[in-house]
Amino acid sequence: MSKVLEGLLYSESHEWVKVDGKIATIGVSDFAQSEMGNITYVDLPEVDDEFEAGEEFGALESVKAASDLYCPVSGKVVEVNAEIDDAPELINEDAYANWIIKVELSDPSELDALLDAEAYKKLIEK
Amino acid sequence: MEDNLLVTPLYGSHVALGAKMSPFAGFNMPIQYSGIVEEHLAVRNNVGMFDVSHMGEIFVCGTDAEKYVNHIFTNDVRPMAPGQILYGMMLYPDGGTVDDLLVYKETAPNHYLLVVNAANIDKDFEWLLKNTAGFDVCVENRSEEWGQIAVQGPQAEETIVKTLGFARAADLVFYTYTDFEVNGKRVIVSRTGYTGEDGFEIYADPEMAVAFWNRLLEAGVTPCGLGCRDTLRFEAGMPLYGDELSAEISPVMAGLAMFCALDKEEFIGKDALVAQKAGAVARKIVGIEIEDKAIPRAGYPVELEDGTEVGVVTTGYHSISLDKSICFALVDKAYTALDTPLFIHIRKKVFPGKVVKKRFYQTRYKK
Incomplete structure (x- = not known):
């Protein structure tokens, strides 16, 4: 059974969001990493890239296939996780400890549209 | 899950092992058990086993069997000794x-076994009958x-x-086979595979295949899915029908x-191949290595520095x-050196x- 952490917000495309003031830290859920299998490459955006909510911001590559990453909120990238660039398998080891990007929120009201842990659990149980 | 999918005799074992199942060539097949990387490395370093019961077995016999197989097959079966195996293609x-x-x-004189790809069984059988x-x-x-x-x-x-x-199987060299009789039934053991490693393929009736599989499992052999079957064959430079060979891609x-x-x-197809060999071929399959960890996938364009498209990826990892x-x-042939x-x-x-x-x-x- 995939882990779903309480206190995070989730998108229907299986990203998680942790909010701290104006900064949203974004990763993929444990369910997403387990569905993908061994992750071998992360296609990361650059700092200062701007994304709209729902826009593709990169991709994870597993042995078998590429999965696009979608930005759950609008904003500007303020940091990318260089560690996963070197060691993408960290996402398989712990999808919540190993975030992908940090974004400065341009419209915090978009957070209301995301799922809480309970709603996300229901989504992946389907 | 799609309806009308076929299953192999080992379907129950795959489900019990928690394999990720997916449709392949009309069968509901295991893609992976523990993970593609682990399974891949088990085969490279130790031993792994694959359920390849979906493959097709077509038997040919009759007075003209040798002449007929040589007519539909690209390689030459005439010099073959009994117990030998030859790889080749059937062509349009x-x-x-x-x-x-x-x-x-x-x-037995004038008897051949043709082992064909699962996705092509019906098409091949029809083609064989037609000719x-x-x-x-x-x-x-x-x-x-x-x-x-496949072990x-x-x-x-x-x-x-x-x-x-199967003690006698140890004496086999690559691309030869031998028969065993188990419980009065024929078992074929061939020293063949699709991984680039030494290995065997064991053909047995469905019930016996399940018994063999379970014994191998108990002995600790790693069950491997079609996911790593593809990564293994790819590294060893072998084609997959549909990717590197097709009605559009000749040998x-x-x-x-x-x-x-x-x-x-x-x-x-011989005349066409002779013409292609003499230069009448527009495109060829090549290997390409890129200087980055990004992964070229089937369908991605291959370009020159100025952006001109000169090809397409068929398999990549x-x-x-x-x-x-x-x-x-x-x-394009001009860029294949x-x-x-x-x-x-x-x-x-x-x-x-x-x-x-x-x-x-x-x-x-093992040569």
């Missing part, structure tokens, strides 16, 4: 590939009567001898002309054994690479 008259297959020469005119042969599709397990890896020999008791285009006996009097991003691609710089368009970025040899991994067969 225009040189396009019907399928790639193994031909087993049986001990029997003028030959005294019988062609039987007995795919459903046979289960098949692959450096420890494969020890495993099948100790766990399954000459795929770089497999050595499996076509062009000195044979005739076989279907970040190689598990070599830790490099490599692919097969179908490329080793070391030719080529660029692969991956999503929004373009990655530089160069043409390399297709056998990425040094195979380790």
